Amino acid sequence: MDREMAIVESSNHLGASSPATDTQITMNPPLINEHEVKGTTESITGSSGNEIPMEAEQANSPHIETGEELSKSPDISVEKEIENTITDDNGNLKLELPDNLDNADFSKLLEFDAKNDEALFNSNELLSQTMNTVNEINIEGISDDHNEEVTPRNNISIEAVISHDDEKEKTQDNSGAVKVEEIKGFEETGIKTAQPTTDAIYTEKNESPAEEDDDDDTPSTIIIEKNNPLHTRNNSITPIMFQQHELLTQPSQHSVTENNSTDAETFERKPSEPSNESLSLPNEQPTIFAYARLDFQSFTFYVQTLHAIIGRRSENDFSHKVDVNLGPSKSISRRHAQIFYNFGTGRFELSIIGKNGAFVDDIFVEKGNTVPLRNRTKIQIGQIPFQFILPEQERNEDSKSPENPEVTESEIKIKDLKKNELKPKKKVSTVTKPKKPQAKAPVKKDKKPPKLPKKVYTLEEIPLEYRTKPTISYSAMLTTCIRKYSTAKGMSLSEIYAGIRELFPYYKYCADGWQSSVRHNLSLNKSFRKVSKEGKGWLWGLDEEYITERERQKKKQSEMAIAKAHAAQLKLEQQQHRQQQVPSQKGKKDIVSQKSPVYARKQNISQTLAANRAASNKKNTASDNQRTMKYLQEQLVILTRDRKGLSKQVIAAILTQALAMTINQVTQAAKNKGITGNPLTALMDKNPQHLNLILAAAVNAATAKVTKGEVKQLVNPETTAALAAKAQNSKPITQPIVQTPNVPDRPITQSSASASSHNINYMHDKPPGPFDPSSLSRFFQPRQNARVASPAAAPVPVTVAQSVDIPPKPKPTLNSGGESESGSSSSTASSSESESDSDSGSDDGSGSGSDASGDGSSTSSGSESESDSGSEIDEKEDKGQSEDVKHNDTEDDVIHNNNGSSNGHDTLETDEEGHDSKRQKIVEEIDSVNIADEEKIGGTDNNINIAINSSIK
DNA sequence: CCGAACTTAAACATTT
DNA sequence: TAAATGTTTAAGTTCG
Numbered sequence: 001m002d003r004e005m006a007i008v009e010s011s012n013h014l015g016a017s018s019p020a021t022d023t024q025i026t027m028n029p030p031l032i033n034e035h036e037v038k039g040t041t042e043s044i045t046g047s048s049g050n051e052i053p054m055e056a057e058q059a060n061s062p063h064i065e066t067g068e069e070l071s072k073s074p075d076i077s078v079e080k081e082i083e084n085t086i087t088d089d090n091g092n093l094k095l096e097l098p099d100n101l102d103n104a105d106f107s108k109l110l111e112f113d114a115k116n117d118e119a120l121f122n123s124n125e126l127l128s129q130t131m132n133t134v135n136e137i138n139i140e141g142i143s144d145d146h147n148e149e150v151t152p153r154n155n156i157s158i159e160a161v162i163s164h165d166d167e168k169e170k171t172q173d174n175s176g177a178v179k180v181e182e183i184k185g186f187e188e189t190g191i192k193t194a195q196p197t198t199d200a201i202y203t204e205k206n207e208s209p210a211e212e213d214d215d216d217d218t219p220s221t222i223i224i225e226k227n228n229p230l231h232t233r234n235n236s237i238t239p240i241m242f243q244q245h246e247l248l249t250q251p252s253q254h255s256v257t258e259n260n261s262t263d264a265e266t267f268e269r270k271p272s273e274p275s276n277e278s279l280s281l282p283n284e285q286p287t288i289f290a291y292a293r294l295d296f297q298s299f300t301f302y303v304q305t306l307h308a309i310i311g312r313r314s315e316n317d318f319s320h321k322v323d324v325n326l327g328p329s330k331s332i333s334r335r336h337a338q339i340f341y342n343f344g345t346g347r348f349e350l351s352i353i354g355k356n357g358a359f360v361d362d363i364f365v366e367k368g369n370t371v372p373l374r375n376r377t378k379i380q381i382g383q384i385p386f387q388f389i390l391p392e393q394e395r396n397e398d399s400k401s402p403e404n405p406e407v408t409e410s411e412i413k414i415k416d417l418k419k420n421e422l423k424p425k426k427k428v429s430t431v432t433k434p435k436k437p438q439a440k441a442p443v444k445k446d447k448k449p450p451k452l453p454k455k456v457y458t459l460e461e462i463p464l465e466y467r468t469k470p471t472i473s474y475s476a477m478l479t480t481c482i483r484k485y486s487t488a489k490g491m492s493l494s495e496i497y498a499g500i501r502e503l504f505p506y507y508k509y510c511a512d513g514w515q516s517s518v519r520h521n522l523s524l525n526k527s528f529r530k531v532s533k534e535g536k537g538w539l540w541g542l543d544e545e546y547i548t549e550r551e552r553q554k555k556k557q558s559e560m561a562i563a564k565a566h567a568a569q570l571k572l573e574q575q576q577h578r579q580q581q582v583p584s585q586k587g588k589k590d591i592v593s594q595k596s597p598v599y600a601r602k603q604n605i606s607q608t609l610a611a612n613r614a615a616s617n618k619k620n621t622a623s624d625n626q627r628t629m630k631y632l633q634e635q636l637v638i639l640t641r642d643r644k645g646l647s648k649q650v651i652a653a654i655l656t657q658a659l660a661m662t663i664n665q666v667t668q669a670a671k672n673k674g675i676t677g678n679p680l681t682a683l684m685d686k687n688p689q690h691l692n693l694i695l696a697a698a699v700n701a702a703t704a705k706v707t708k709g710e711v712k713q714l715v716n717p718e719t720t721a722a723l724a725a726k727a728q729n730s731k732p733i734t735q736p737i738v739q740t741p742n743v744p745d746r747p748i749t750q751s752s753a754s755a756s757s758h759n760i761n762y763m764h765d766k767p768p769g770p771f772d773p774s775s776l777s778r779f780f781q782p783r784q785n786a787r788v789a790s791p792a793a794a795p796v797p798v799t800v801a802q803s804v805d806i807p808p809k810p811k812p813t814l815n816s817g818g819e820s821e822s823g824s825s826s827s828t829a830s831s832s833e834s835e836s837d838s839d840s841g842s843d844d845g846s847g848s849g850s851d852a853s854g855d856g857s858s859t860s861s862g863s864e865s866e867s868d869s870g871s872e873i874d875e876k877e878d879k880g881q882s883e884d885v886k887h888n889d890t891e892d893d894v895i896h897n898n899n900g901s902s903n904g905h906d907t908l909e910t911d912e913e914g915h916d917s918k919r920q921k922i923v924e925e926i927d928s929v930n931i932a933d934e935e936k937i938g939g940t941d942n943n944i945n946i947a948i949n950s951s952i953k
Numbered sequence: 954c955c956g957a958a959c960t961t962a963a964a965c966a967t968t969t
Numbered sequence: 970t971a972a973a974t975g976t977t978t979a980a981g982t983t984c985g
Contacts, residue, residue: 473959493974517960523976530975536969537974561985 291341292348292373293389294324301386303339303348310381311336311354331356332382339373339388348373348388356382457509466505474514474521477504478528482542490531490539493519563657566705570657573701574694581697644714646707654714657702 294301294310301308301324308323312332326332336354341347351370352358359380360371373379375390459467470477481499482491491499497515501508522528522540527550531541646654703714 475959513961516962519975520961520977521959522974536967536972 291390292339294339294379294386295389296384296386306341308339309335310338326381326384329382329384332384336381337379342372348390350377350379350388354381456511462509463505466509469506469510470504472504474517475525475527478518478521478525479542479547482528482540486541488531489534490541492534492539493522493537496522496540566657570698570701570705573704574697577697577700578694581693646703646714653706654699654702657698657706 291306292303294303310324310326311322311334312328312330313322313325313334322334326336333354333356336352336356337358338351338353339348340351342349349370350358350360350365350373352365352367355367357364357366357369359365359378361378365371373388373390375388377388379386379388472480477500478496481496481503484503485491485495485499493515496518497507500514500518507514527543527547528540529543530538532539700713
């Protein structure tokens, strides 16, 4: 346990990553990718010497290390790494590599990890033994403080910085300053690793530690991965993996692969190591993820972190962390040199901290100097020579894909087999940590390493932020993933997995099983389609049309929901206002106030309305409705002449809501009273003043609602009264207004219609201008005919009766509505039914989930078809809106312009049609609102109703 | 309480 | 043959 823990911790603060890293040693050139950075962070593989110090000064050493290391250029990077990966406080470790390596290709590595955890650990142990110092520090810091996984990234970063302070004196100063300057000079030689300029990169990283996964880079990386599994990571600093064999090839005997190993022990051991090897690791040659490798005569140290300290371990002094223990020679300073990755220069560099300096490529480098490390750079500290080996370069030469460990291996490989075996075993003993890591043994050797069972992360190993499952649905997740990472050809399943892991690191750490859900969604959800076939499987893409449609539906639903909510509030407000404004009705109010009966009525009301609508439709009462609507619009416009600084949009929204409220209330009241016919028309004809009062109240209520209370009263009751008087006289006038049929009112319509965000956006698009009432008239005409305005007399009574009788259930109502509609359907679906239908349709569609039932299909076609013309229209409108809205929508991903392909539905209507459709939509929305209101209308309405009734009567 | 949406499993088929 | 990939079905969960 200890070992494991230690190792893990030491390597990874976060823990999660560590295991992987442990197992696999890949040497990466420091790529800058965020991913890598994240994952990789610096775990210094070797560091693990761990066990020893676990407790102690973790903070110091680790911090220092990281800080120092990175500090120069990398500070940020360090932070990032820390953040991203699982850094620990120490900041050292994070062997997160595996995380990054999501791809199948990487899977090997991962597998290896799992399998070889032991091996790795063993190696670590070896190292630790040899290199106690380093690990100790790390471990200490980790073990003690961290205990667990996550120290907040910030902390880590901070720590790192602090650490610098602590120990840094030496390291930092020298390395830091020197590096930058010197490095530049050396850059050429430096490891180019093809990484992008570090600065930008790491800054980014730093900025978004948490975001690591999300980083934009990832996508590219992922994509790259497709082509080159490893490649993806290349950008980043992810450690490259290579098999230990490779290492073996090199000089000496078995290098101790270990990352962890430290100390003289390592040296000492070497000889022994072989024996260890004999013990053998788990079979294969474990691949080891590492950024670089230090080949000593008797052992090999894998640089698995971005910063490693080379020196003489002081057993007494744990304050000094030593990743690579060069033995007891006094000629070697406890902190003699440090190898770190300079993000600025994109290469590893060596800073000489020890007073005695060192030889680099046979050139003496004094204390305080930093030199770039190239592949094969020879270094001699004291009497100990070793060589710095970059996996990457090796690979790069080949241009190997990341996966091809072989390539890299070719160069590197060689030795290890033995080593691997050796190390792992040892580690095994040490490490027990992973719960399930059992897998071992896979043979990775040459070909395909058998998959290793996925590593099981302990809670501690998982960064806090990645411990909880994202709330996003699979469909949304897949959509996002594909949008972000997919190429024109689509994404393979494995790529999708990788993309998801990148986007949602939770899936890096969680148990398998989600992949099944992913596949399930890809297959069943119509949002996804097979683009082309590649290899074993398909490349998946998005069905933007379907998605767009779905989005619309969702939006619509949400809007409707919002509208309903608003309507409900407005009603309440209205009632209040009315009570206040209409003192005369007080007595009635009291009566009205009885709210008890509300609900029963609601449904009835809705039904009634539906019936009315249907009836109206049937009877061609449109004229009355239109007339009434015109009147209402006109009055509303008049009432709101004084806009009080409110924008068109706001006014439009207010008018829309006010109209809806008025209609609803009046209708409901009429129903309640058993008034047959078209209550609005009747009221308009018989008692316009009263109607105006209602309108005024509705406007104020709507105003308060729309402005969120900023403006509580847009209309002066007195004025209203006056208007009412006029209204009576002017009734005829209304028509004229109405006449202006369509004008490009979209904005208004939209605004009026939904008054929701979409509309708003849309509104913005429009040029500011005087509010055009005509727009309202337009809307109202069509829609109301269908809905609200049930022509006065005729059907009403029946409807009312129905409404009353009909059992209350919203959905049933739908049915009822459908029934009623059956009759009315002819006119426009806009009726309540249409709403209901649309809703249902939307639901289906929204059911993005179409997953299971294949709703998707139904949704797209079905919903539309079912939804009646109205729904179709809505959709169309939605598209239009979607375009408009797009920008605004936070969900860029989700929203798509349907530019390219339009659904049949969409296609049906042309632009103009689209406008019409929009109008209709709006109308529908309004209707929906009305309906909603209707449904919701409760006792409050009664008051109004009473008033209305009285007035009417 | 119901149903839709979504998740999770599992069985099975297909492909490489 | 083993894995990966796809498809389908079913059961469970959540939410409105």
